[in-house]
Amino acid sequence: MNPEKSRSTVKTPWQKVHLFPVVAAVIAFLYYGRFLDNFFTFDDFKYLENMFRGPMDVMLGYGQLRLVSNASWWPLFEISRFNPFGYNLFALFLYFFNAVLLYVFLFRLLHDKATAFIVSTIFVASGVGADAVFWKATNSSLISLFFYLLTLTIYVNYRRTNKGRHLVLSVGLFVLAMFSKEEAASLPFIIAVIDLLFFNGREDKAGVIRRVAPYAAIILFYMLANAYIFNYLLHTQADPAKLFRFRPIYSLIGGGTAFYLAPDGFVRLDDPFVYVTALLIPVSLIFVKEKKLLIFGYAWVFFTFLPQSLTGLGQFEPRVIVNSISRYLYITSIGSSLVFGAVLTGIRERFPGKVRFAVCSLFLTAFVWINYSRVQSRGNEWRASGAPVEDFIYSLKGVMPAFPDRAHVHVVNSPTGRAFIQQAMRAFYGTPDILWVDDPRTVSLKAGDSLFVIFYNPGVGQGVEVLRLQ
Numbered sequence: 001m002n003p004e005k006s007r008s009t010v011k012t013p014w015q016k017v018h019l020f021p022v023v024a025a026v027i028a029f030l031y032y033g034r035f036l037d038n039f040f041t042f043d044d045f046k047y048l049e050n051m052f053r054g055p056m057d058v059m060l061g062y063g064q065l066r067l068v069s070n071a072s073w074w075p076l077f078e079i080s081r082f083n084p085f086g087y088n089l090f091a092l093f094l095y096f097f098n099a100v101l102l103y104v105f106l107f108r109l110l111h112d113k114a115t116a117f118i119v120s121t122i123f124v125a126s127g128v129g130a131d132a133v134f135w136k137a138t139n140s141s142l143i144s145l146f147f148y149l150l151t152l153t154i155y156v157n158y159r160r161t162n163k164g165r166h167l168v169l170s171v172g173l174f175v176l177a178m179f180s181k182e183e184a185a186s187l188p189f190i191i192a193v194i195d196l197l198f199f200n201g202r203e204d205k206a207g208v209i210r211r212v213a214p215y216a217a218i219i220l221f222y223m224l225a226n227a228y229i230f231n232y233l234l235h236t237q238a239d240p241a242k243l244f245r246f247r248p249i250y251s252l253i254g255g256g257t258a259f260y261l262a263p264d265g266f267v268r269l270d271d272p273f274v275y276v277t278a279l280l281i282p283v284s285l286i287f288v289k290e291k292k293l294l295i296f297g298y299a300w301v302f303f304t305f306l307p308q309s310l311t312g313l314g315q316f317e318p319r320v321i322v323n324s325i326s327r328y329l330y331i332t333s334i335g336s337s338l339v340f341g342a343v344l345t346g347i348r349e350r351f352p353g354k355v356r357f358a359v360c361s362l363f364l365t366a367f368v369w370i371n372y373s374r375v376q377s378r379g380n381e382w383r384a385s386g387a388p389v390e391d392f393i394y395s396l397k398g399v400m401p402a403f404p405d406r407a408h409v410h411v412v413n414s415p416t417g418r419a420f421i422q423q424a425m426r427a428f429y430g431t432p433d434i435l436w437v438d439d440p441r442t443v444s445l446k447a448g449d450s451l452f453v454i455f456y457n458p459g460v461g462q463g464v465e466v467l468r469l470q
Contacts, residue, residue: 018107020117024099024124028092031125031372032133035379036088039386042416043137044087045423051077052430062137063239065226068147069140069180082428084386087136094142095133099124101149102334108156109198112345115293119341121364126337127371127378129330130263134382140181141330147177148184148331155191159199171214178222182307183331185222188215189303197292245311255305258332259339263378284339288346297338305332340367388415392456393428395463406433406449410440413456445470 040048043062050057051073061070072090080086099120106116132141151173158166177184192212195201201208230238259280260273267274281298288294308328344363347356392415403409403425414421422436437443440453451470457463 018103018113020103020120021100023117023121024096024103027121027124027368028096028099031127031130031375032088032092032095032379034376035134035383036085036092038088038134038379038383039084039390040082040087040136040424041382041386041389042135042420044135045420045427047073047137048077048082048427049423049432052426053432060229063230063236064140064182065179065222065229065238066140066181067179068176069143072139072143084136087139088133091133091136091139091142094139094146095124098142098145098149101146101153105149105153105156108153108160109194110293115341115345118344118360118364119337122337122340122367123334125364125368125371126333127263127374128258128261128326128333128336130375130378131327131382132330134263134379135327138327141183141327144177144180144184145331147173147180148187151177151187152190152194156194159195167211167214171218174215175218178218182222183304183328185219185307186304186331188212188219189306190300191215193296193299193303197296247309251306251309252302254309255301255329255332255335258301258305258329258336261326261329262374263326280339280343284343288342289349290346291342293338293345294342297335297340297342300335300338301332302335304335305329308332385416388458389420389424391415391458391463392421393424395456395458396425396454396466397428399462399464400452400466403429403431403434403452404450405431406435406446408435408437408440408443408445408449408451409454410437410452411454411456415456415458440469 046062047070050061058073059067059070064070076087076090102123103116103120106119107113110116129141132138151170154166154170154173157163158170174184174187177187192201192208195208195211226238230236256277257267259277260271261267262271284294285291305328308331311328340363344356344360347359351359392411409422409425411418411421416424418436418438422434425434426432437451440451443451445451449470450468453467453469455465455467457465
């Protein structure tokens with residue numbers, strides 16, 4: 001027996017260890033740990049306000065049938081109340097677990113620990129979808145991807161073992177993903193691509209359709225449930241339907257921004273990464289010999305962005321009061337990570353071990369360095385958005401511990417938009433009866449109503465002065 005061969009085939013305990021969870025934990029905490037005390041902002045207050053309304057308000061959130069992710073606010077509120085730390089920690093944990101799930105999924109699909117490690121490290125180190133962590137109201141993206149990756153992992157087990165219970169479990173997990181956020185609707189396409197590239201789908205196209213059908217049926221059920229609940233029962237439109245917009249060119253090219261988009265969601269034509277990305281596609285197709293992973297990455301970018309693209313919001317024209325478009329690319333950034341990973345692992349086919357190790361190390365170091373600064377900058381922006389509202393709310397609570405029923409309020413020098421201030425006051429005072437008025441001089445009040453004008457002067461005296469007019 002050749003002793004060298006014997007030693008090479010026996011795995012040591014160190015070789016069996018999967019180091020990625022440690023790497024993911026370090027990167028996730030390095031990026032987001034200092035922002036765990038970031039206060040609530042914008043639409044966060046609507047979800048907090050819903051805690052003082054009925055169960056239907058909680059489950060429908062902002063007018064979406066995201067029953068699973070909306071329901072997560074109940075335990076979060078019970079545990080953390082108005083302390084943002086618990087909500088931020090929950091998002092950070094999900095961000096970490098999603099990266100680990102991606103690693104597990106790729107390892108089971110490819111049986112290649114190095115490739116799974118590289119791709120998952122790029123994903124967890126990307127700053128593209130940072131707003132999915134920073135903005136507590138969008139934890140639906142994190143929750144949906146958690147079940148999405150679990151669905152794919154169990155589906156790969158099903159394809160390996162052909163055990164029916166794995167398929168049933170995979171379909172059940174997809175229900176949770178779909179009812180967490182609509183972006184999960186891309187999953188049937190991803191399953192079809194997996195079958196075609198990594199299994200026998202090209203020889204059994206009827207089998208691909210048969211296996212995709214249960215997931216497509218869940219999407220159809222979700223759409224019908226939305227129409228029935230919102231259009232028929234509530235006589236309104238679901239929020240995604242209100243924002244729906246079909247833009248074929250945007251759907252085709254918009255996902256490409258996942259390779260370089262800054263967390264603030266703006267596309268800047270002076271960003272050199274725009275042009276690096278334009279060169280990446282032809283170069284990668286020429287450079288990478290084994291193209292399965294590369295094609296999978298580009299397919300992931302297109303198909304996962306497709307549901308996200310059917311909206312009037314977008315990177316090229318952010319026109320809403322809250323510019324947080326990059327969160328739509330959180331799931332899509334897995335595709336760009338796959339492409340980067342395919343290029344890096346393709347180096348194995350062309351260069352010796354020391355060279356490929358050096359290239360991969362340099363790329364990952366530079367990638368972390370660039371994205372770390374981007375995430376820190378974005379985290380500071382979110383902190384700056386929440387700090388004035390935190391100061392206002394707690395200063396107001398110190399001056400006015402409670403408001404009477406049917407209180408009408410107007411805030412002079414408001415720290416944020418009127419809708420958000422109204423929601424914040426309703427949440428922190430535990431009553432949905434507080435109403436904002438645009439002009440206290442012209443408002444028409446009923447018997448028993450009260451009217452308050454609140455002056456917010458940060459840094460002056462108590463910071464807040466309350467004047468009751470009626």
